[in-house]
Amino acid sequence: MSAERIYRLLLRAYPSDFRAEYGREMVLLFRDQCQESDVRTVGFWAAVICDVARSAPALRAAAWRARVSETTRTIEVTMKLAAMLTVLVGVFGILNAMVEWGAALTGTIGGMHALALVLGVFASALLLAAGAGILRPTQRGRQAARLALFASLVLIVAARLLFPWMSIFSQLVGFGLPVALLIALYWPRKPSTTARLGTVPP
């Protein structure tokens, strides 16, 4: 097996996009090195393997960080949409509870049902506040949103326990939305997407 063929195999240690961009140039450079060195020596191959072992993991880690950063950007956009949806659900929840309250006033309304409606209004108001908090691009806004979502979840659980005839849709929105948003808010993010420069040779 020729030295160049062995080097082409070693190139597989690098990320595929890096290979596609620089693979040909690297092989040309290796060919130059082969012309100036004795490829049959251990020292030559030790230097080659050392170079691959030092640079390939770093480039793979950088490619992985870039993918995480891309995922984070996608999450940021999704969060903005989810925050707008949360505000709408909050407003809808308040209106729905008020309409239900008005309808219940025509007949008889139990104490537990009334309490569950009040809790529903508060939970919806907290969802609205959480949506507004997420839309603010500050750490304080996110922290406030987390607290509001936790509180909303607690109130919905309490309302469900007090008034078990809650609709499936209300339960899905009431439990699912805060839980999904809390997971997204606690998802690890990169603080900055600024390109990081490593040690640059002289």
Added chain:
Amino acid sequence: MLALADGEQHGYAIMKGVAARSEGTMRLGPGTLYGALKRLLEARLVKEGGDRADPERGDERRRYYRLTQLGLSVARAEARRLDAMVRAARRKKLIGERPA
């Protein structure tokens, strides 16, 4: 970046330049060299100057790289910083006098 201060170079010329400038103490392999070039390209400190054959070697076409205006400014600033540090070290007699 210092290797590109003289103008456009291809990978092998950069490698040789680094080895010569460091008196053989620093030898870049292809992975280390192109990894560094990738980072410099992403930071817009270096740009590609096109593909052409080296007239001295006369073989396959090679990709050339050169410093951008920003890269030149950064290299100058870094050289000034290092120069100031060396002068400070010399004043404190941490390193010897400059040879005549």
